[in-house]
Amino acid sequence: MDMVLSWVMPVLYGGTGNLAAYLAAHVxxxxxxxxxxAGAMSALIPKETVTRFLGRNSSKAVSYPAAAAAGSLLxxxxxxxxxxxxxxxxxxWLWESWRFVKQxxxxxxxxxxxxxxxxxxxxxxxxxxxxxxxxxxxxxxxxVFGVFMYFPTLVEVPxxxxxxxxxxxxxxxxxxxxxxxxxxxxxxxxISAIIGxxxxxxxxxxxxxxxxxxxxxxxxxxxxxxLLMLALYLAGFIALLxxxxxxxxRHASSLKxx
Numbered sequence: 001m002d003m004v005l006s007w008v009m010p011v012l013y014g015g016t017g018n019l020a021a022y023l024a025a026h027v028x029x030x031x032x033x034x035x036x037x038a039g040a041m042s043a044l045i046p047k048e049t050v051t052r053f054l055g056r057n058s059s060k061a062v063s064y065p066a067a068a069a070a071g072s073l074l075x076x077x078x079x080x081x082x083x084x085x086x087x088x089x090x091x092x093w094l095w096e097s098w099r100f101v102k103q104x105x106x107x108x109x110x111x112x113x114x115x116x117x118x119x120x121x122x123x124x125x126x127x128x129x130x131x132x133x134x135x136x137x138x139x140x141x142x143x144v145f146g147v148f149m150y151f152p153t154l155v156e157v158p159x160x161x162x163x164x165x166x167x168x169x170x171x172x173x174x175x176x177x178x179x180x181x182x183x184x185x186x187x188x189x190x191i192s193a194i195i196g197x198x199x200x201x202x203x204x205x206x207x208x209x210x211x212x213x214x215x216x217x218x219x220x221x222x223x224x225x226x227l228l229m230l231a232l233y234l235a236g237f238i239a240l241l242x243x244x245x246x247x248x249x250r251h252a253s254s255l256k257x258x
Contacts, residue, residue, distance in 0.1 A: 018116025039097025111186025128167035134219030142172035146179030171219015178211040
């Protein structure tokens with residue numbers, strides 16, 4: 001019994017500590033503003049406008065730039081919230097914000113707690129064994145680190161330095177740094193709840209593929225590979241991506257046919 005407790009308690013403490021640190025650092029400055037902004041966008045922006053510019057039937061030449069420029073809406077929304085809300089709009093805004101809290105926050109708490117427990121179980125020497133060379137396995141390990149060892153943006157640089165000191169290859173480190181902001185266990189859970197498992201799997205797969213390919217090519221350059229070899233790596237990645245997209249397109253077409 002004592003042996004079990006000596007193994008379980010550090011894991012639980014790791015999850016609790018990670019959750020406490022995450023909430024202390026992110027609730028006031030990140031989570032609450034994000035929920036209020038999401039609620040404002042849902043309550044104040046007409047759904048017809050979103051569908052027109054970002055819907056599945058909209059032109060890609062319009063939808064992608066519109067999605068990229070959507071961040072500029074934050075300043076407009078902050079002005080609206082301060083100056084133009086009447087009682088009905090304020091009520092809708094608060095209700096939509098609360099709806100996002102109920103939908104997202106429980107999954108976020110569970111994800112952060114699980115990440116903290118997993119982090120306790122990872123031994124430092126495993127990093128060098130799995131990610132010490134610029135191989136496909138090493139770069140995929142870097143992507144896995146990015147998923148399960150989520151760190152806030154401000155501490156990514158110290159964490160990257162730590163990984164280098166532990167023997168992580170620079171190419172693998174790049175794969176980790178590219179995947180860490182985009183993928184984490186909690187973000188995967190949240191995205192899956194919103195857009196479904198199939199689309200989430202596609203999103204995660206593409207991010208992992210691009211991150212691993214970038215790390216592999218960069219690592220080969222660090223190791224002194226010739227320009228011809230780098231070009232072959234890049235051509236192989238483009239060919240693999242084309243094959244995967246073709247398979248996905250055929251699968252989608254067959255599903256529509258059914």
